[in-house]
Amino acid sequence: MTDEKTILVTGGAGFIGSFLCESLLEDGHIVICLDNFHTGSKKNIAHLLHRHKFEVVRHDVTTAIALEVDEIYNLACPASPIHYQFDPVKTVKTNVMGALNILELARHTKARVLQASTSEVYGDPAVHPQPETYQGNVNPIGPRACYDEGKRCAETLFFDYRRQFGLDLRVARIFNTYGPRMRADDGRVVSNFAVQALRGEPLTLYGSGLQTRSFCYVSDLVVGLKALMAAPVGTAGPINLGNPVEFTMVELAELVIELANSSSPLVYMPLPQDDPRQRKPDITQATERLGWRPTVPLREGLGHVIAYFDAELGRARPALRALDAAMPVPSGLVAGVGAGHHGKGSGNGADTGFERGRVR
Template sequence: MSKVIKVLKLQDGIGRKGARRSRALVAGGAGFLGSHLCERLLADGYEVLALDNFHTGKRYNLNAILGNPAFRCIEHDIVDALPEDIPVDEIYNLACPASPPHYQADPIHTFKTSVLGSLNLLELARRHSAKIFQASTSEVYGDPLVHPQPESYLGNVNTHGPRSCYDEGKRSAETLFFDYSRTFGIDIRVARIFNTYGRRMQPDDGRVVSNFIVQALRGEDLTVYGSGMQTRSFCYVDDLIEGFIRLMRAPTPPPHPVNLGNPAEFTVMDLARLVVDYTNSRSRIVHRPLPIDDPRQRRPDISFARQYLDWEPTIDLSQGLARTVEYFDALLYGHRPVREAAVS
């Protein structure tokens, strides 16, 4: 059953100059990415309805916008039938746990969220002729045999491993989106998101950036899985949200998913050393066995996004880590000073 977190009717849709405001629905709107997207859409003049089951999203992520008369939030799981009376112009599907500890905690529900949730949102888009965005993932490439990964690469995914509930769920969601587009003519936009970090990640998120920062701030050992020579590409959240907006506002839908991520590549050991430095921590770096199906390398080829969307990240890892360390320091301990990170 849906539960309205903020009982507030959206405005009548009339903007200051008499034009009707566009209405956007953000599934997963209280999450790490979803809350940032809601803020951006409100700043751009949209009315925004957020849906979230609050399994991993946090109510306090929405504190800055709860007083906005153009915003409303409903507690709802998109696996269940959607509320009937929600006319929208744009839909953003960000509703799925994205970190391994969270999506592996209930793998069946994770898969249902990707598949049944996508079906429900696609049907809503069909009823209202709405444009719809799908947050897919670089995990569809699995442990890639092609590097960097272009959108044309079909991937190397284990279909029955502990990560497959997420990887295969997202791959299935992509299939549904493109089938709905071909069958019903729906305007779809699909983004494959590479590792993203920044404000509003949770201390128990389980992804490498948040793990390292929290461990360093607490003076604990930084846990590196495997040798640490596996690589990742880290995109700051503000850059990613800009990519979402440009993809949705492109004049025509791309014929395939679009990679969104930062092509700068770092080893996990590089990241661990940077975090220790930025936090002035005395934490040691310790090694643990590599989890099953953990990819050895990950880097997006963003040639298409550069050409088609005129988009590429502008915030480097030094800048982004400094901001993220400051956020976690305030979240965990209040506002004690954090050393300014040197730009490498």
Template sequence: MTQRHLVTGGAGFVGSHLVDRLMERGDEVICLDNYFTGRKENIRHWIGHPNFELIRHDVTEPIKLEVDRIWHLACPASPVHYQFNPIKTAKTSFLGTYNMLGLARRVGARLLLASTSEVYGDPEVHPQPESYRGCVNPIGIRSCYDEGKRIAETLCFDYHRMHGVQVRVARIFNTYGPRMLENDGRVVSNFIVQALRGQPLTLYGEGTQTRSFCYVDDLVQGFLKLMESDNTGPMNLGNPGEFTIRQLAELVRDRINPSLEFVLEPLPQDDPLQRQPVIELAKSALNWHPKINLSEGLDATIADFKKRLIPSQEAES
């Protein structure tokens, strides 16, 4: 039976890939976005399709819709964007989730919250299982996002306990792939854009901090499985392969311009030194694990950035 889906943040990087999958399987999709970090270009190919509806709306304001599934992805997720207006970021996490849960309660929809590995903060436990409660600075420059997502998770489980709302909570680890914004401040896009422009690659600290990079197609597959599972979560979704930031920089540099140098800058405040998911729960409950390795994913991501950046550079020359 065809379902009707609401995807908040549906014109964003991850949201637009989710919209693609839902549309490709023949369901109805309402894409809701205020275009703070989303781009209409990401979902333009669906505009005019009878199963697709696009609404410009900010989730901090209530909205009345009839849907079966709510995929709540709306929130700036990169440090550059969520620190641009930290009060707005906190409001989006709290009020946005509150409004979407209220909608889910009214219409009997199931809601999946796109939470984040940032709820673990700068972890004292490595790698991070779902049972770890985190080490988060509640008053730092990243707190608007870290604590915002923590309260969003709280709201989900309180609505579940008090009102019986069906919730699914996904804790997303670093995700990359086509449609990333060139100015989002994420490490993968930073390195690719710098390399394509012939600039030195910026490493913070010595580049020894670690991250685990999940390709967007793998993440979306995890979303789809989690939404239809019986497990509420929270559930880690990410690639457990761990790389230092320097290793990532070398992989990008070697693919684009091996002669580029590295520039060292001080570590940002509260920047986590280690980040790696334990995904045993996703493996056992969803039969899910990432299939696309970093090398393969980087090739596709670099190709996408080249299509968007290189033509504009040629036009200027």
């Protein structure tokens, strides 16, 4: 049994945050989920509300907050281009002001704090795969800069607080992550392809479709985040967390069509500005310092995701239920809440399942 800690997860009702909250509860900790429910969903955490060690606080990290905590995972920020570009000024504020507020909380409580950074700090990389030593190729005035540069500035603040105040911190650079509870409207490639294939719509590819990404299943990422948090003092990072197996967008589209048993065609659209051509993590540091490597292959993870979205769309075709049932539940996911058993990850959700007084 792990010594009980009080752990704050900002953005805890989001796709990744909700799985992290769930895993930390399974470890026996007290978990405070903080979220403003702008892109997070109440339904992502509804199944946790009966747990006596789980608390939900409705709050925006751009405003300071006082809590007594031992550890903080700072995941608060819209992570998909559609959402972070909708209100770019708010995105910058969330990254920068949010980081400042969380760092001040950590400084006053002497909590260990982990910043969820991103592979977007590398921009459209000229080095492949991307090691943590690569300083990036980011357009500071482009449409993605509110997120890219916001996360880069947050990293700056974290390391300045470490140098100036001696904070015990960690920075994780998270590469493309996917899994159940993704929002159907988040504009990310896995959710886009899954929903389009299930609806029989054309799968939208941009540019040649030969740009690459590396996809990490959410349960693997949660294991990596926890390993980084638990690493010895001085393991500040930044450390890449992602799956180093690389796929082109065409390969991903064809696999989704196959798994969804879809006849959707492929259509090609112009490449968005500053869209990275290649994205693949060098995870040498994660492997050597944390003993971490992802274990869930893309085919297995996509099977769960497609079955999840099929249920979300109200279809739940028998063939996809069988596909989901045949896939092993990845380590890190709690039995009974795997794909096909969650609430929706889209929209702010309704208050269904929330007990009066459990959210403030």
